Amino acid sequence: xxxxxxxxxxxxxIKFTKLFINGxxxxxxxxxTFETRDPRTGEVIAHIAEGDKEDIDLxxxxxxxxxxxxxxxxxxxxxxxxxxxxxxxxxDEHTEELASLESLDSGKLFHxxxxxxxxxxxxxxxxxxxxxxxxxxETSKCSREFHGYTLKEPxxxxxxIIPWNFPSIMFFAKxxxxxAAGCTVIVKPAEQTPLTALYYAKLAKEAGIPDxxxxxxxxxxxxxxxxxxxxxNVDAISFTGSxxxxxxxxxxxxxxxxxxxxxxxGGKSPLIIFNDADVNMAVDIAKLAVFYNKxxxxxxxxxxxxxxxxxxxxxxKIDESLKDWVVGDPFDSNVHQGPQVDKKQFEKVLRYxxxxxxxxxxxxxxxxxCGKKGYYIEPTIFTDVKEDMLIAREEIFGPVMSxxxxxxxxxxIEKANNTIYGLAAGIVTNDLNIANRVSxxxxxxxxxxxxxxxxxxxxxxxxxxxxxxxxxxxLHALENYLQVKSVITxxxxxxxx
Ligand code: ADP
Numbered sequence: 440x441x442x443x444x445x446x447x448x449x450x451x452x453i454k455f456t457k458l459f460i461n462g463x464x465x466x467x468x469x470x471x472t473f474e475t476r477d478p479r480t481g482e483v484i485a486h487i488a489e490g491d492k493e494d495i496d497l498x499x500x501x502x503x504x505x506x507x508x509x510x511x512x513x514x515x516x517x518x519x520x521x522x523x524x525x526x527x528x529x530x531d532e533h534t535e536e537l538a539s540l541e542s543l544d545s546g547k548l549f550h551x552x553x554x555x556x557x558x559x560x561x562x563x564x565x566x567x568x569x570x571x572x573x574x575x576x577e578t579s580k581c582s583r584e585f586h587g588y589t590l591k592e593p594x595x596x597x598x599x600i601i602p603w604n605f606p607s608i609m610f611f612a613k614x615x616x617x618x619a620a621g622c623t624v625i626v627k628p629a630e631q632t633p634l635t636a637l638y639y640a641k642l643a644k645e646a647g648i649p650d651x652x653x654x655x656x657x658x659x660x661x662x663x664x665x666x667x668x669x670x671x672n673v674d675a676i677s678f679t680g681s682x683x684x685x686x687x688x689x690x691x692x693x694x695x696x697x698x699x700x701x702x703x704x705g706g707k708s709p710l711i712i713f714n715d716a717d718v719n720m721a722v723d724i725a726k727l728a729v730f731y732n733k734x735x736x737x738x739x740x741x742x743x744x745x746x747x748x749x750x751x752x753x754x755x756k757i758d759e760s761l762k763d764w765v766v767g768d769p770f771d772s773n774v775h776q777g778p779q780v781d782k783k784q785f786e787k788v789l790r791y792x793x794x795x796x797x798x799x800x801x802x803x804x805x806x807x808x809c810g811k812k813g814y815y816i817e818p819t820i821f822t823d824v825k826e827d828m829l830i831a832r833e834e835i836f837g838p839v840m841s842x843x844x845x846x847x848x849x850x851x852i853e854k855a856n857n858t859i860y861g862l863a864a865g866i867v868t869n870d871l872n873i874a875n876r877v878s879x880x881x882x883x884x885x886x887x888x889x890x891x892x893x894x895x896x897x898x899x900x901x902x903x904x905x906x907x908x909x910x911x912x913x914l915h916a917l918e919n920y921l922q923v924k925s926v927i928t929x930x931x932x933x934x935x936x
Pocket of ligand 1: 661682
């Protein structure tokens with residue numbers, strides 16, 4: 440099950456390690472750096488400039504100037520779109536290098552980064568490039584002798600706080616609509632995965648994005664991230680990360696200038712498999728729902744509810760199917776699952792596994808770390824899980840599935856909704872009525888029927904309940920970076936009033 444070969448083709452050169460402010464790579468003011476590590480070995484791969492409050496101040500100043508007096512917000516949407524298209528093309532030209540940097544930094548599978556994460560990052564930039572000249576207001580025929588219309592204007596200087604699990608995709612899920620809308624941005628990548636973000640900064644400059652429009656400040660959340668979310672000159676924040684930190688970001692906004700925030704937070708999503716489902720398909724969907732990206736994905740369908748008629752068969756088949764599941768070096772194309780991102784996450788996931796054992800869940804498979812070094816964990820499945828156990832309630836962010844049995848549709852709906860979160864849910868059934876009824880009854884922002892993890896740049900994505908608010912992807916994402924202005928003017932002597 441383990442392939443922990445150290446062979447690493449396509450090892451990238453690390454060219455960019457400094458902050459990117461006002462169109463130039465610069466050291467942090469303090470001169471401090473932090474280490475980013477290879478999750479395959481735990482070894483240091485680079486020292487990265489550690490931005491703090493003073494560096495955020497500089498980046499905000501540059502972004503403020505670029506917004507208040509610069510060309511970017513004043514260009515036509517069409518022109519902004521052309522530059523963004525160029526950036527997407529440059530990303531395509533560097534796919535291999537970006538994909539390998541991403542794997543090295545995060546432990547994500549190289550072949551998926553190359554096939555999916557990096558190309559879809561470029562395509563999502565193209566999507567918003569195409570939307571940049573289609574941002575329209577409305578006209579209103581006012582109730583009195585007035586004519587009214589609305590303008591949709593860029594919100595201004597925006598702080599984008601990025602998580603480590605999808606460093607490329609999340610960078611541009613936020614930056615692409617923000618830039619298309621005419622905003623200027625300060626990106627704060629996660630401290631675990633700064634490498635691709637700095638590379639994107641360099642490509643953005645090459646594409647012709649003016650200095651000050653896109654800034655990248657690497658550093659820690661509690662310093663650089665907090666300075667950004669509490670900054671008086673930042674007009675909006677878009678954050679993806681844990682619910683706990685999302686709360687801090689919102690508090691920081693409340694205590695500073697009341698900037699609007701959009702939050703994409705944690706989840707504990709249900710996957711509900713009904714008696715009539717094709718069990719083989721259900722097994723594949725369940726593995727995708729929980730083990731994709733080593734479980735480091737906020738929509739992970741980590742609570743798997745299986746109807747009693749197929750429960751035993753499902754357990755047997757999923758157990759068998761994991762026999763040829765390979766955990767190992769993310770650069771090896773035969774590997775299904777790479778290492779967890781860092782030591783902290785690795786230890787956290789193992790603690791949850793121990794709590795499952797302690798609480799009396801039955802360990803079907805996995806349950807421990809694997810490999811001689813690095814942060815590898817076996818895909819782990821618990822059966823006989825009770826809803827009040829920690830592993831059924833809290834977001835684990837690792838390859839851990841909690842299996843539970845149910846009898847009726849009503850029971851499935853009730854159990855699925857029994858969570859503080861509401862990010863996503865999956866339904867596996869061939870019965871259209873069940874699919875329709877359940878999808879309308881689940882309080883979550885994304886429902887997948889007979890599939891999971893199926894994102895599309897045109898389908899909005901975001902949370903209900905404590906999974907956050909605001910939507911990413913689709914044209915909805917633009918709303919996070921726009922504000923509406925009404926303009927009203929009198930109309931005299933019109934015969935049509
Ligand atoms: P996780 O707990 O999964 O590591 P976090 O929510 O801590 O995720 O991190 C997501 C992003 O939020 C990272 O870029 C991180 O640096 C940043 N961050 C962490 N703490 C804060 C904070 N207090 N204020 C702003 N950003 C923060």
